[in-house]
Amino acid sequence: MRAKRSKQYRKLMRQYEHLGFRTPYQILIDAQIIKDAAQSKLQLGKLLSDALGGAEIKPMITQCCIRHLYTAPTTNPAEQAAKDGWIEVAKAAERRRCGHHELEEPLSALECLSNVVDPKGGGTNKHKYVVASQEQEVRVKMRGIVGVPLVYLKRSVMILEPMAGVTEQAREREEREKMRAGLIGRRGAHAGVKRKLEEEGGAAERGVAREESAPTVKRRKVTGVKGPNPLSVKKAKPEKKKTVASEVEDERATIRKASKSDPQAAEKAIDAATAVNGAVSVDTATDGPRKRKRKRKHPGGSEGEPEVVA
Structure with a gap:
């Protein structure tokens, strides 16, 4: 078998595995495929295994199909020898009891295989059989049943039909x-x-089912007011109480800063303070230090009457 065809067959059988097929595959063979394989001098078991991707197989034959081989007519010793070869191949396969052995005449391959593959007529392949048949009507019937891989011989080549x-x-x-x-x-x-x-x-049933089925989850209880981490917050500095001296110094600093841009700032500050407080000394508003008076002797005066000089 060619590598490409073998790869396709393996892929197809993997798709059948999704429907429940497992190795070893159970293959139902009919009487006609045994005759055609013997006529072409082919090994039927090896061909069936190769067609199913080289997997392990379990050939099976129904009681009706093997009776077809026993009742096949012969006219000469060569046909009798060929018939004996067919029966040996059929005996090597496992016997599948179809329940028709009590009948005087065996059923046809179509009726027997249909009854074995789908005994209740539900359109399903309950026992996961692979059907190997040379009869066209059998394959047409099996295509209507879900999950039946079909195998047949065509010009000495074993063919696995598409799904x-x-x-x-x-x-x-x-x-x-x-x-x-x-x-x-x-x-x-x-x-x-x-x-x-x-x-x-049902509201009541829904509540009961939720209590039975849903697991109880303990939630963590959160206490306290949510806020920033107190360890990461910068502490506020306490405000220092200002003394009279510091307030005076602040006022002087403000006046000095304003006098740089406005030379009359000192006079304006004095006027404003006078209007509010009534009077203010020039020394409080001005920036210069207070001059100190000193005494000195006049050259023309006496020692007892010194002259006061500013």
């Missing part, structure tokens, strides 16, 4: 359900219960 439409739809639907289940599980186990209770609309 049927109903099977593809079922696989996509199952993947969506798994994705939805994963999202519900991610939101939390209680989300589905909450939604269900809200749809029912």
